[in-house]
Amino acid sequence: MNSILFEPLVLKNRTVPNRFLAQAMEGNDGDKGAPSERTIRRYTELAKGGWGITVVEAVSVWETSLARINGMILKRKNLDSFKRLIGEFKKYNSEGLIFIQLTHSGERSGKFSEIVTLTPDRAGPRYLSSDEIERIKDAFVEAALLAREAGADGIDFKMCHGYFCGEMLRPANTRDDKWGGSFENRTRFFREAVAEIKSRLTQPDFIMGSRISLYEGIRGGCGTAGRDEIIEDLSGMIEVIRSMDDLGMDFVNVSAGIPALTGAITRPTQSSKYLVYHQLRYAKTVKDTIQKENRSLKVIGSAYSTFKEEAPLIMEEMLGKSYVDLCGFGRQIFADPLTPVKLKQGEKINWCLLCSGCSKLMAAQMNDGCIIYNPYYRELNRNLKV
Ligand SMILES: Cc1cc2nc3c(=O)[nH]c(=O)nc-3n(C[C@H](O)[C@H](O)[C@H](O)COP(=O)(O)O)c2cc1C
Incomplete structure (x- = not known):
């Protein structure tokens, strides 16, 4: 198959071989914070699929901020396992790029971890002090440098889906210290962290970007104009994207919603599938701004x-009209890790059925994957029902 889907893309000073991006998808199968054999096998399978970019799922920069009980943590003690994961990946896909998504789960941490918040007056989670936030920022910087040491081609600084860095950006973040209130304060965390990572990186080709929820769908959330607003107003988030570009970041991965609260926006299911058109509009809105203002951030759609099975046609349209630069697949990477290579060779693809099985396994804190096409996860799901 010869089409724009398989055209290369220049990203910073690297070449992405095609326009398929494997989105971060938590498999919840780490071993005490390090990638396990199962984790490494999953990424090796993806490597064989020939995705232009593969993003390793949300990896915590902080020991006690895990959203998944078997989630991974990027600290020096786990570095060798991350090196192995990246090394194995590159054996099977030397052309594609591999990034690590860095996160702190904040309010979305599990009960087995520590649920914390940076928003004042939130009942329940422990309120984070200004100093603690400073230390979390240092942890992001350290983790980014470790990602590079592990051999990753870049990082995704996770600011989407209601996790810590997304909570920081919200108009509802009314902290009265330097981390809240004004737009400048609410963007300080990522601006300072990214600037420091850049100043400490010795390799100029390391790629940095961020995944954002352009509209979260909650009152005072990202994509609203004030702490009491629910109506979509994207101007604040467009400003965030301008800051990313000004900082010299390389890509923005445009998503939406908070899976735990407004999940149908993030990952539409069979009964809510038309919500996906918002995702197309969000990506186009971002790309329009970037083109109009002659900025260089590359735009990934979600x-x-x-x-x-209509995904390749929609990709052709979105890429052909320059509404996005890369197209991101989440659940499909579980359904069929080999999708790009199979499409290129005209082979039959196992298309995701939007059954929500992987979301249910995730909610149950099980190892996660496709319950339709993969017997291991099918069995886990069967036991879940009993
Ligand atoms: C089981 C599961 C795990 C996910 N893990 C992550 C993650 O680690 N990081 C992230 O940014 N998004 C995560 N997502 C969201 C996906 O990356 C993606 O945005 C979402 O599934 C919608 O895309 P899709 O229609 O291609 O699946 C996850 C989604 C699911 C269902």
Whole structure:
């Protein structure tokens, strides 16, 4: 198959071989914070699929901020396992790029970890002090440098889906210290962290970007104009994207919603599939701004699994009209890790059925994967029902 889907893309000073991006998807199968044999096998399978970019799922920069009980943590003690994961990946896909998504789960941490918040007056989670936030920022910087040491080609500084860095950006972040209130304060965390990572990186080709939820769908959330607003107003988030570009970041991965609260926006299911058109509009809105202002951030669109077998056609349209630079697949990478290579060779693809099975396994804190096409996860799901 010869099409724009398989055209290379220049990203910073690297070449992405095609326009398929494997989105971060938590498999919840780490071993005490390090990638396990199962984790490494999953990424090796993805490597064989020939995705232009593969993003390693949310990896915590902080020991006690895990959203998944078997989630991974990027600290020096786990570095060798991350090196192995990246090394194995590159054996099977030397052309594609591999990034690590760095996160702190904040309010979305599990009960087995520590649930914390940076928003004042939130009942329940422990309120984070200004100093603690400073230390979390240092942890992001250290983890980014470790990602580079592990051999990753870049990082995704996770600011989406209601986790710590997304909570920071919200108009509802009314902290009265330097981390809240004004737009400048709410963007300080990522601006300072990214600037420091850049100043400490010795390799100029390391790629940095961020995944954001352009609209979270909650009152005072990202994509609203004030702490009491629910109506979509993207101007604040467009400003965030301008800051990313000004900082010299390389990509923005446009997503939406908070899976735990407004999950149908993030990952539409069979019954909510038309919500995916918001995702297309969000990506186009971002790309329009970037083009109009002659900026260089590359734009990744989300939720392409929702289109099932029509996804390649939608990709052709979105890429052909320059509405996005890369198209990101989440659930489809579980359904068929080999999707790009199979499409290129005209082979039959196992398309995601939007059954929500992987989301249910995730909610149950099980190892996660496709319950339709992969017997291991099918069995886990069967036991879940009993
Ligand atoms: C089981 C599961 C795990 C996920 N893990 C992550 C993650 O680690 N980081 C992230 O940014 N998004 C995560 N997501 C969201 C996906 O990356 C993606 O945005 C979402 O599934 C919509 O895209 P799709 O229609 O292609 O699946 C996850 C989604 C699911 C269902």
